[in-house]
Amino acid sequence: xxxxxxxxxxxxxxxxxxxxxxxxxxxxxxxxxxxxxxxxxxxxxxxxxxxxxxxxxxxxxxxxxxxxxxxxxxxxxxxxxxxxxxxxxxxxxxxxxxxxxxxxxxxxxxxxxxxxxxxxxxxxxxxxxxxxxxxxxxxxxxxxxxxxxxxxxxxxxxxxxxxxxxxxxxxxxxxxxxxxxxxxxxxxxxxxxxxxxxxxxxxxxxxxxxxxxxxxxxxxxxxxxxxxxxxxxxxxxxxxxxxxxxxxxxxxxxxxxxxxxxxxxxxxxxxxxxxxxxxxxxxxxxxxxxxxxxxxxxxxxxxxxxxxxxxxxxxxxxxxxxxxxxxxxxxxxxxxxxxxxxxxxxxxxxxxxxxxxxxxxxxxxxxxx
Numbered sequence: 001x002x003x004x005x006x007x008x009x010x011x012x013x014x015x016x017x018x019x020x021x022x023x024x025x026x027x028x029x030x031x032x033x034x035x036x037x038x039x040x041x042x043x044x045x046x047x048x049x050x051x052x053x054x055x056x057x058x059x060x061x062x063x064x065x066x067x068x069x070x071x072x073x074x075x076x077x078x079x080x081x082x083x084x085x086x087x088x089x090x091x092x093x094x095x096x097x098x099x100x101x102x103x104x105x106x107x108x109x110x111x112x113x114x115x116x117x118x119x120x121x122x123x124x125x126x127x128x129x130x131x132x133x134x135x136x137x138x139x140x141x142x143x144x145x146x147x148x149x150x151x152x153x154x155x156x157x158x159x160x161x162x163x164x165x166x167x168x169x170x171x172x173x174x175x176x177x178x179x180x181x182x183x184x185x186x187x188x189x190x191x192x193x194x195x196x197x198x199x200x201x202x203x204x205x206x207x208x209x210x211x212x213x214x215x216x217x218x219x220x221x222x223x224x225x226x227x228x229x230x231x232x233x234x235x236x237x238x239x240x241x242x243x244x245x246x247x248x249x250x251x252x253x254x255x256x257x258x259x260x261x262x263x264x265x266x267x268x269x270x271x272x273x274x275x276x277x278x279x280x281x282x283x284x285x286x287x288x289x290x291x292x293x294x295x296x297x298x299x300x301x302x303x304x305x306x307x308x309x310x311x312x313x314x315x316x317x318x319x320x321x322x323x324x325x326x327x328x329x330x331x332x333x334x335x336x337x338x339x340x341x342x343x344x345x346x347x348x349x350x351x352x353x354x355x356x357x358x359x360x361x362x363x364x365x366x367x368x369x
Contacts, residue, residue, distance in 0.1 A: 004121050007039050008221040010048035010153070010185030011206040013086065014065075015057030022272055022299045023208050027240040029064060031208050034238050035220055036068045040075055042222065043120050047103070048185025048204075049084020049130060049153030055095050062097050069102035078118055079103040082127040084153040084185055092131050107151070109133050115142060122146025123225060126179060130154075130186075136164035137173040147225045150177060153185040156201060158193055174200075181230055183221075190219050190235055199233055207238050212301045212368070215245035215274045243272045243299070250306045251279035256289060264296060272299035281306040284315055294369060304364040 012032060017025045039045045052061060069079055081103040083094045094108040105116045107127030114134070115126040124146055128134050130153045141148055155168035162170060169182065182193070182201030190205040204221040206214060217237035224232045244267060253259050267273050285304075293300055308316065318329050 002121065003224050003226040004044060004118070004123055005042040005222070005224050006044045006046060006123075006149075007035075007042040008046045008048065008183045008202070008204050008223075009035055009051075009207060010084070010204055011050040011188055011210070012208060013050055013053045013206065013210050014061045015053040016210060018056070019053065020211065022212060022243075023210075023241040025058075028208050029061075030240040031238055032064065032068070034240070035207060036072065038220065038222070038236065038238070039072055039077060043077060044118060044123065045072065045077060045079045046125070046149070046151050046183050047079065047081040048151055048183055049082055050086040050185060051081075051084075052086045052095075052098075054086050055089055055097070062101065065101050073102065073104070078120060079105075080116070080125045080127065080151055081106045082151045082153050082185065083107065083129045085130050088130060094129055114139050115148075117142075117144075117146075121225075122228070124148045125151055126177070127151040132166060135166040137166070137169060137177060139177050141178045145228070147181070147228045147230070148179045150179040150182045150201075152182065155186065156182060156184050156193065156203075158195065158200060180228070181223075188214055190221075199230055202233075204235065208241055209239070209243050209272075212243055212272060212274055212299050215243040217242070241272070243274055245274045247276045247278050249279035250277050250281035250283075253281075253283070255283040256285050259283075259285070260289070260292060263293060263300075267297065269296060270298045273297055273301075275300070275302045277302060277304045277306040279306055280309055281312060282309040284312055290369065299369060301365070301368045 012028060014028055014032065015025070016028070017023065051065070072079060081098070083098060083106065087095050087098045089095055094106065094110065099106055099108065105125070107114070108129050109132055114128060115124055117124050122145060124142055124144065126139055126148065127150070128139070152169065157168055157170055158174055160170050161172055164170070164173060181199065184201055184203045187203040188206040188210055189203065191203040192199065193201040202221050204219050207218050207220055209215070209218060218239035219235040220238055222232070222234050222236055223230055246266070248259070248262060253262065263273070263275070
């Protein structure tokens, strides 16, 4: 068998803009076209589920997919497709539109086959639709020489044993199936699994972000198989949209206005930004902070892991009509009559901020739009 180039994708979620408009439908389509352009430079395209969001997507997406699939097949490429949750109907059957989309092979409970051999060489592709009735990964490696790839939409935990679970491939399942590589979908972040310095499997992640938490570059995975060995494994960034991620040290800021100015001066208009606040914060962030940035940024999520100064803790809680509010009112009164040199404010603040037994600061979501 000569060199076979393979491209692995998953989780682009075409049509997601109907539920989450951070990334537009046009941006997802642009990324899809970029992916198919890459697929033309490969021999086999593997799709590990959730190419579409659900069966209610617009017809233009099916049309685009059929045209792209047809062009790939005319160029002599093969497409193997394991349906994810997005490709299932409410009755847990594979969406008929996906079956008719023109892939070389779509894995489905309606078929008795759980593996298929590539016409391009001794490459064997194994798959099961999401939520398959095959609950215990009852798949056995074919008794044929070649390179055997599992194409699955599921969780993957090669370190964990336990009872078989159709929602997760575990250590014993891997031993039983004994495949050469696991091409995976469902997890939206790139993840690589190794065993004894050998690549065992990978999630390419979502090629476009599906939530504001999915920041940075997004990938597809490319690799080659030659003489039954995996070579030249690499991830390729393909996303059209991008969520920027950063940390801001509140200790370098004077007040809420300086935080607002820092964000505006750092990120261009209509950016999508995920910010974590760190350090000691000696100012209050008012409720209208989110509204002030809503017109400037396309999307913003701020997680506050900063430590509030004692002054800020008192200001944030003193008006609360609760036991907590009473505590801070009494604390404020006591501090106001004590000499400053007898008050170790930083120690008091540190004690009050320890809200978790594991020592980690509690995360608070300040903005999410």
